[in-house]
Amino acid sequence: QQPVQSPQAVILREGEDAVINCSSSKALYSVHWYRQKHGEAPVFLMILLKGGEQKGHEKISASFNEKKQQSSLYLTASQLSYSGTYFCGTEVATNDYKLSFGAGTTVTVRA
Amino acid sequence: NAGVTQTPKFQVLKTGQSMTLQCAQDMNHEYMSWYRQDPGMGLRLIHYSVGAGITDQGEVPNGYNVSRSTTEDFPLRLLSAAPSQTSVYFCASSPTGTGRQPQHFGDGTRLSIL
Numbered sequence: 001q002q003p004v005q006s007p008q009a010v011i012l013r014e015g016e017d018a019v020i021n022c023s024s025s026k027a028l029y030s031v032h033w034y035r036q037k038h039g040e041a042p043v044f045l046m047i048l049l050k051g052g053e054q055k056g057h058e059k060i061s062a063s064f065n066e067k068k069q070q071s072s073l074y075l076t077a078s079q080l081s082y083s084g085t086y087f088c089g090t091e092v093a094t095n096d097y098k099l100s101f102g103a104g105t106t107v108t109v110r111a
Numbered sequence: 112n113a114g115v116t117q118t119p120k121f122q123v124l125k126t127g128q129s130m131t132l133q134c135a136q137d138m139n140h141e142y143m144s145w146y147r148q149d150p151g152m153g154l155r156l157i158h159y160s161v162g163a164g165i166t167d168q169g170e171v172p173n174g175y176n177v178s179r180s181t182t183e184d185f186p187l188r189l190l191s192a193a194p195s196q197t198s199v200y201f202c203a204s205s206p207t208g209t210g211r212q213p214q215h216f217g218d219g220t221r222l223s224i225l
Contacts, residue, residue: 002155032214034214040218041201041218041219042154042216047211047212089154089214097161098156098159098169099214100156100170101154101155
């Protein structure tokens, strides 16, 4: 079952912050985050594992709330290059080998 | 570094035709997978393979076949194309699985079925 992402879209001005949420109805083993620019392949940002791990990538960070089966991606001091569609991918068990992706959140950063 | 290479990049088919989408990786990854991407639906897993000779179904396998005779190649076959299979197809790979490892995606094949 696909995770649910919110919001569907967000428009920011350079320097503003945003949060993208990813929720699952199932217990999760891992959460992946990817960013896709228009017409290009998805690019890996980070992985979070069971245990409430928080990771960062430049000014993009994420958290994983194991109790709520929810992950959040934080875009801090957004830059024009942050524009794109962000996808979370979830895996429900170790060695499940199946990554289920959300529908995506389109982020537009304007000057 | 080539990474994950998909061919062709674009293809137009008529309903009922068959074709094979090619995917090759040069990173010696054991795990490979195929996704389709449709507007508003994200990426949906079609088939995956954890190693040569081993394949399994994903979320939306109907109408597609795969095989994995070598570590490097993982072709996706459409036996009888249908308009509902119009989509962008991505191949991905990772060293041994999905949970702890980033997926490396190819550039995609844009397929239209008339």
